[in-house]
Amino acid sequence: MAGLKIVVVDDHELVLDSTVTVLQRQYPDAKISTAQATATALTLIEQTQPDLVVVDLALPEQSGQVSRTETGLQLLRTLLQRFPTLNIVVQSANAKSLVRLKPSINTHEGGFTIAEKSLPLKEMLTKVDWAIQGVVYTPREMRTGLEIKPEWLEVLRLAFQEGLQDKAIAERMRVAERTVRHYWTQVQDALGVYPDAGKNNRIQTEIRAREEGLID
Amino acid sequence: MRTGQGIWAVLQRELQLWRSGALPGLAVIGLVVALRLVGGLQMLEWFALDYLLRLRPPEPTDEHILIVGIDEDDIQAVGQYPIPDGELADLIQTLNQSEPAVIGLDIFRDLPQEPGHQQLADLFRTTPNLIGIERIFPRTIAPPPALPTEQVGFADLQSDPDGKLRRNLLGAYDAQEEFSFSLAIRVAGKFLGDRNLPLESGLRDPYALRFGKAELPRIQPNTGGYRNLEKPTDEVDTFINYRSGGHPFEMVSLRAVLAGEVPDELVRDRIVLIGVVAPSVKDIINTVAVSSTAPNPAPGIVYGVEVQAHAISQIVQAALYQRPLLNSWGESWEYLWIAAWGILGISLGRFLGTPWRVVAGLSVSCAVFLGLSYWLLVMGWWVPLVPPLMILLVNGAGITTALFYRYQQDLKQQLRDRQYVIDHTFNAIHNGPLQTLSLLLRKTHSGDLELPQIEARLKDLNQELRAVYELVRQEVLTRDENLHLAEDQAIALSESLDEVLYEVYSYTLKREFDYFKTLKFSVTTFEPLDTTGLTLEHKRNLGRFLEESLCNVGKYAAGATRLDVTCKQEEGWNVIRVMDNGKGFDPTQPTTGGRGTQLAKNLEQQLGGQFRREFVKPKGTLCELKWKAAKIKSHS
Numbered sequence: 001m002a003g004l005k006i007v008v009v010d011d012h013e014l015v016l017d018s019t020v021t022v023l024q025r026q027y028p029d030a031k032i033s034t035a036q037a038t039a040t041a042l043t044l045i046e047q048t049q050p051d052l053v054v055v056d057l058a059l060p061e062q063s064g065q066v067s068r069t070e071t072g073l074q075l076l077r078t079l080l081q082r083f084p085t086l087n088i089v090v091q092s093a094n095a096k097s098l099v100r101l102k103p104s105i106n107t108h109e110g111g112f113t114i115a116e117k118s119l120p121l122k123e124m125l126t127k128v129d130w131a132i133q134g135v136v137y138t139p140r141e142m143r144t145g146l147e148i149k150p151e152w153l154e155v156l157r158l159a160f161q162e163g164l165q166d167k168a169i170a171e172r173m174r175v176a177e178r179t180v181r182h183y184w185t186q187v188q189d190a191l192g193v194y195p196d197a198g199k200n201n202r203i204q205t206e207i208r209a210r211e212e213g214l215i216d
Numbered sequence: 217m218r219t220g221q222g223i224w225a226v227l228q229r230e231l232q233l234w235r236s237g238a239l240p241g242l243a244v245i246g247l248v249v250a251l252r253l254v255g256g257l258q259m260l261e262w263f264a265l266d267y268l269l270r271l272r273p274p275e276p277t278d279e280h281i282l283i284v285g286i287d288e289d290d291i292q293a294v295g296q297y298p299i300p301d302g303e304l305a306d307l308i309q310t311l312n313q314s315e316p317a318v319i320g321l322d323i324f325r326d327l328p329q330e331p332g333h334q335q336l337a338d339l340f341r342t343t344p345n346l347i348g349i350e351r352i353f354p355r356t357i358a359p360p361p362a363l364p365t366e367q368v369g370f371a372d373l374q375s376d377p378d379g380k381l382r383r384n385l386l387g388a389y390d391a392q393e394e395f396s397f398s399l400a401i402r403v404a405g406k407f408l409g410d411r412n413l414p415l416e417s418g419l420r421d422p423y424a425l426r427f428g429k430a431e432l433p434r435i436q437p438n439t440g441g442y443r444n445l446e447k448p449t450d451e452v453d454t455f456i457n458y459r460s461g462g463h464p465f466e467m468v469s470l471r472a473v474l475a476g477e478v479p480d481e482l483v484r485d486r487i488v489l490i491g492v493v494a495p496s497v498k499d500i501i502n503t504v505a506v507s508s509t510a511p512n513p514a515p516g517i518v519y520g521v522e523v524q525a526h527a528i529s530q531i532v533q534a535a536l537y538q539r540p541l542l543n544s545w546g547e548s549w550e551y552l553w554i555a556a557w558g559i560l561g562i563s564l565g566r567f568l569g570t571p572w573r574v575v576a577g578l579s580v581s582c583a584v585f586l587g588l589s590y591w592l593l594v595m596g597w598w599v600p601l602v603p604p605l606m607i608l609l610v611n612g613a614g615i616t617t618a619l620f621y622r623y624q625q626d627l628k629q630q631l632r633d634r635q636y637v638i639d640h641t642f643n644a645i646h647n648g649p650l651q652t653l654s655l656l657l658r659k660t661h662s663g664d665l666e667l668p669q670i671e672a673r674l675k676d677l678n679q680e681l682r683a684v685y686e687l688v689r690q691e692v693l694t695r696d697e698n699l700h701l702a703e704d705q706a707i708a709l710s711e712s713l714d715e716v717l718y719e720v721y722s723y724t725l726k727r728e729f730d731y732f733k734t735l736k737f738s739v740t741t742f743e744p745l746d747t748t749g750l751t752l753e754h755k756r757n758l759g760r761f762l763e764e765s766l767c768n769v770g771k772y773a774a775g776a777t778r779l780d781v782t783c784k785q786e787e788g789w790n791v792i793r794v795m796d797n798g799k800g801f802d803p804t805q806p807t808t809g810g811r812g813t814q815l816a817k818n819l820e821q822q823l824g825g826q827f828r829r830e831f832v833k834p835k836g837t838l839c840e841l842k843w844k845a846a847k848i849k850s851h852s
Contacts, residue, residue, distance in 0.1 A: 099722050100707075100715040103742035144725040146737035153739060213736045213777065 004030040004132075005050040009041040009075070010091070011059050011067045019054060019091075026125055037063040038075040045079070050086075052111075052132055053079065057092040069097050080104045087111035087131045093118070095139045102142065106149060109182045113137040134181075136189040143190075146212055152187035153214060155180060160206045160215050238562050241611045245558035248603045248610075249551060252443070259378055260602040261441030266380065268593050268601070269505040274461030278529045280407070280536075282478075282486050283467040283521055284311070285493035285510055286323075290470040297497070301325065302332020303470070305339050307490065308346065310473055314483035318345045318406040320399055320528070322371060322491035322499075322521045326350070326358035337362040347402045352390035369402030373501055373523060374453070381501045381518075383435055384527040386425055387452040400527035401425065404535075407487050407528075413535050425452060430534035433543040440544035440598045455542035456523070457530045457596065458506040465525050467493070467509055487528060491521020540596025550600050557585060557604035558611065565615030571623060578612035637688070643760055643815065644687045648702065649680040651767055655729065697752055699759040709755045717783045717792065718742045720759045721766065729770025731798055736777045743784035749848035757819050758792065758841075764812040765794040765839040773798025773837060786842075790825075793840040800837040816841060823848050 004027050010016040013036070020032050033048060035041035037060045045053060057072035072092075079086060080101070087110045090098065095114050098105075105112050111131035115124045116139065130137055151173070158169045166184075170177040184205070188194070191208040193201060209215050251257055284307065291297050304323065311319060325336070325348065340346065340362035349371040350359035359368040370390070375381045390396045397405070405415045408427045418424030418431045425432045432454040437445045440455075447453070459465070468478050492499050493510035499520040506526070508518045533539035545553070564577045585608065589601045656673045659665040665673075680702075687700045698706035699716065707719045721740065725732060747755070762783075769779060776798030783792050813829070820827040825843025832838045 100711065100719045102722070103714055103718050103740075106742075144722045144738070145732075145735060147740055148737055149741060150739050 004052070005048055006030050006032045006052045006054065007035065007041065007045055007048060007050045008032060008054045009035045009038070009059065010054075010056040011036050011063075012056075015056070022121060022125065023054070023128070026128070037061060037065070038071055041075060042078065045083070045086075052087045052089065052128070054089045054091060054128065055079075057090060057094065057097065069094065073097065073101065076101060077104065080108050083110070084108060085110040087134065088113075089128050089131045090114045091117055091124075095142050098138075099142055102138075105136070105138065106186055108136075109178070111135050111185075114139055114142070130195060133195065134185060135195060136185045137194060138189055146190060146214075148187060148190050148214065149183075152183050152190070155183045156187060156205075156209050156215050159202075160209065240614060241558065241562035241565075244610050244614070245555060245607055248558075248607050249554060252554075252600070252603050255443035257602050257606075258441060258443045261600065262376060262378060262380065262382065264601045265382070265441060265593075265598055266503065266505045268590055269458055269460070271590065272460040272594055275459050275464065276461070277463050278459060278465055278525075278533065280317075280486055280532055281465050281525050281529055282316075282482050282488045283465050283493075283525055284470060284473055284488060284490045285467045285519070285521065286470045286491065287511055288494040288496060289511075291494055291496070293471055298329045299323070299470075299492075300331055301329045301336035304490070305332055305335040307470060307473055308336075308339055308343065310476070311483055311488055312343065314478075314480045315485070316345070316483045316488045317410060317485050318347060318403055318487050319343070320347045320349075320369075320403040320487065320489045320524065322349055322399065322489055322524055324349060324351070324357050324371075325360040336360075340367075345406060347399060347406065349399050350396075352388060352396055356391055367402070369397050369399035371399050371520065371524070373520065374447075375501065379502050380505075381503050381523060382455060382505070383453045384456045384523075385451060385453045386432060388448070389450060398527070399524055400531060403487055403489070403524075404528050404531040407532060408535050411536075423452065427531060427535035429538065430531065430541065432531065432534075433541055438547060441600070441602075455598070456505075456526055457540065457542040458503070458526050459529050459533075460506065462507070463509060464506070464529070465509065465522070487532070489521050489525050489528070491519060491524070493519040493521065540594075542598055543596055544598045554600055554603045554607065557581075558607040561608045561611035561615075564612060565618070571620050574612065574615055578608065581612075582608055641684070641688050644684045644700075645681075646812070647760060647763055647767065648684065648687075649677050651771070652677050652680055652728075654771065699756050701759075701763065707759065709752050709759075713745045713747050713750070713755055713758065714742045714783055716755060716759055717762050720762045721781055724763050724766040724770075727767075727770065729767065731773045731776050731796075732770045734775060734777060734798075735779050738779035738781060740781045741784050742781075745783060745785060745790045746845040748845040750845075754819070754822065754848075757815060757822075761812075761816055761819055761841055762792055762794070764815060765792075768812065768839065769794060769796045769798065769837070772800055775799055776836070789842040789844055791840065791842040793838065793842075795832060795836060795838045797832075797836040799835060800831060819843075 006023060006027070008016060008019050008023070010019060016034055016036065020034060023030065023032055033044055035044045039062055041055070055072065055075065057069050058067040059072040059075060060067045061071050076088070076090065079088060081104070090113070092098065092114060093116065095116065098114065111134040113127040113131040113135065114137060115127040119127070127137060154173060155169055158164045158172055164172065166177050166180045170180045173180070188201065188205055191205060191212065193204045193208055195201065286299060291299070294300070294303055304321070304325075308319060308321070337360075340348065340360050344367070346363070347367050347369055348360045348363045350368055351357040351372055352370045353372050370385070370388070372385055373381055374383060374385055376383070384400060385398055386401050387395060387397050401415065404427065408414070413428040416426045418426045420431060421434055424434045435442065435445070435453050435455065437447070439445075466482055468482070472478050495512070495514070500517050501520060501523050502516055503518055504516050506518060507513055507515070508522055510519055510522065530539065530541060534541050544550070560581060561578075564574050564581065568574045568577045582605065585604060589599055592599050652673065656670070656677070660670065683702065697709050699709055699720070700706050701720065701723050705723055707716050709716060721742075725738070766781075769776060773796040776796040778797045780793070780795040785791070816827045819825070819841060823843035824847030825841060827841045829837070829839045
């Protein structure tokens with residue numbers, strides 16, 4: 001992964017350092033920059049146009065101020081709005097507060113994964129890797145049963161009942177092929193289908209969709 | 217940020233207050249001042265002056281003046297009119313035996329009235345303390361030819377346009393361009409001159425006339441209540457400060473003098489004025505400031521000789537005893553006085569607050585104002601009375617009306633607030649404990665609930681009921697900007713509406729409802745809505761509406777496997793739609809969720825939107841509220 005640009009945002013210097021160290025070891029060629037407050041983070045992201053942003057939720061607006069989840073949520077909101085294809089990893093101890101961003105996450109076209117801070121290092125790196133691949137991952141407690149969007153249902157129907165390929169689906173739905181791929185990642189997150197070596201994602205998705213009764 | 221908003225709010229409030237309170241008040245002041253400037257208040261101010269003069273405390277009879285009033289009976293006794301010169305000569309001679317200071321003959325004698333003309337002409341020539349009269353303005357009447365010029369004063373009296381006499385002409389140029397003095401000046405001049413108080417020119421005003429310290433204030437075209445008074449600039453006149461009381465001067469008849477019935481001391485050293493007080497002669501003037509003391513006086517009418525007595529008396533009394541002469545302030549002081557009372561009137565409303573206090577304050581102000589004006593007049597100052605009174609009353613009435621209106625509005629607001637609290641309380645009870653209770657009832661009814669489960673539910677219910685107070689208190693009293701779904705679940709309404717609604721959806725679907733359990737999946741769309749015109753309260757109620765709609769699915773949508781929740785803009789409408797594929801409740805049965813429907817109906821009305829709740833084929837229920845941002849009623 002040459003030329004990978006990463007921005008890490010965390011208010012704790014210690015956490016920041018360890019995250020950077022781990023990431024640098026995993027991606028030796030990556031250029032990693034850091035920020036400790038949302039204001040500086042936003043400027044940094046605008047300037048460097050990174051491939052991946054790793055953000056903490058509890059953040060201050062300016063360094064030195066009190067860290068608040070609200071502030072971190074606002075940063076995320078801004079990022080989702082202004083950088084629709086940015087890959088984002090959210091490091092958080094409390095994923096529940098992200099519930100209200102669910103509608104925005106669902107329409108986000110970049111990768112979006114949530115890595116609980118308590119996760120082992122390896123798991124964390126997996127979430128980072130997924131995000132870079134454009135995968136969407138939200139933890140169980142953020143969900144309200146199986147929740148899907150009408151567009152995703154249509155993709156499933158066209159793919160598994162009419163046997164269409166993405167290109168054809170895009171034509172039928174009058175959207176870009178990229179959007180169809182984005183629907184796939186979203187519906188896969190909803191169904192709990194994630195990249196797994198040796199398994200075919202699409203087939204896994206079909207199996208899960210039939211299980212849940214999304215398609216007949 | 218918050219303090220900035222605070223200051224701005226205070227400023228805006230104050231501006232609002234001034235716009236609705238002070239500006240009309242200031243406009244009233246301006247209007248009244250303008251009205252006064254164009255002379256629109258002149259008549260009222262004259263009337264007020266006359267009326268106040270009449271109200272003054274009575275003064276004792278003037279001991280320096282005696283009026284010999286030739287009345288109707290005198291004329292009858294003499295047997296002819298005009299009174300012949302001989303009779304007048306007899307009268308003057310009789311009077312002179314008692315050594316009066318000066319005699320003013322207020323009867324025209326330009327022509328001989330036989331018999332006895334020669335006798336009178338001789339008297340005119342030989343009596344230095346006798347003053348006669350002429351008329352200098354058209355139609356002019358010559359003085360008695362035998363009388364030396366310095367013993368002649370003019371008797372011209374100039375009434376105001378309303379016919380009432382308030383001014384006394386003291387000196388003016390006659391037809392021959394000679395400066396002449398009035399009878400009053402001649403008589404008073406003789407009387408005071410003998411007492412070392414000769415006629416001099418004024419000290420403060422060089423064109424005014426003065427006896428000792430008594431400078432007679434000149435009237436200008438805009439003095440006092442006068443507005444553009446038409447008079448030659450070289451005329452000198454002053455206000456008549458009528459001597460008040462029922463008996464200002466002693467008056468005796470011609471018969472009484474000739475019969476020797478008049479005591480010596482009524483004549484000695486006095487000013488004796490001789491005039492006709494018979495109605496048939498019509499030497500009368502109009503005034504309401506004083507009444508005539510002649511026999512059978514008619515209201516509002518005083519005889520000429522009486523007016524001369526008042527005019528002479530005020531000069532003599534001022535010179536000898538400093539009795540006040542009637543004066544007025546400069547124009548600028550008058551307008552300052554008017555404006556000051558006007559501003560006081562406005563402050564009444566600003567600082568007293570309640571209507572009754574304003575009415576009381578207004579009464580006190582008016583009383584103080586009238587008392588002050590009266591006192592000033594007694595002290596000789598004619599100050600503007602009508603304009604400030606008008607402003608006080610108009611502004612006071614305006615303020616009081618406005619306050620009563622506001623009071624009414626406050627009452628309405630209170631009722632609205634109360635309704636608001638009631639609604640809130642019911643919403644909190646209905647969407648929380650009542651739902652749990654109805655669930656419990658249904659379960660116990662069907663008998664598929666074990667005792668421990670019932671107990672657990674009851675505990676929940678207990679908890680929910682106890683939380684109601686805190687929920688309502690937070691939402692209603694603290695102007696909380698959150699929607700409280702449960703004790704520990706507050707949603708910030710300041711967030712965008714779609715986020716708020718999503719949180720409501722997300723939280724509600726986790727609640728313990730039977731038919732949520734059968735749901736396999738839900739199809740959701742949460743997209744930004746056009747929130748233009750929505751208040752926090754609207755947002756709160758939209759959240760409640762979604763909560764209520766979802767609860768209904770949980771309670772009634774038996775066997776539902778799919779739930780569709782849509783919050784988005786569709787063809788210009790903001791749409792919140794909840795649809796399930798369950799059995800739903802019987803449409804022929806009255807709905808048990810009356811309160812929820814009412815909430816939806818209220819929202820529909822407030823937002824000018826549409827609410828519907830209906831069956832969908834083949835099975836399921838649709839609940840939808842949609843509105844257009846442009847149609848929201850700004851105030852509901």
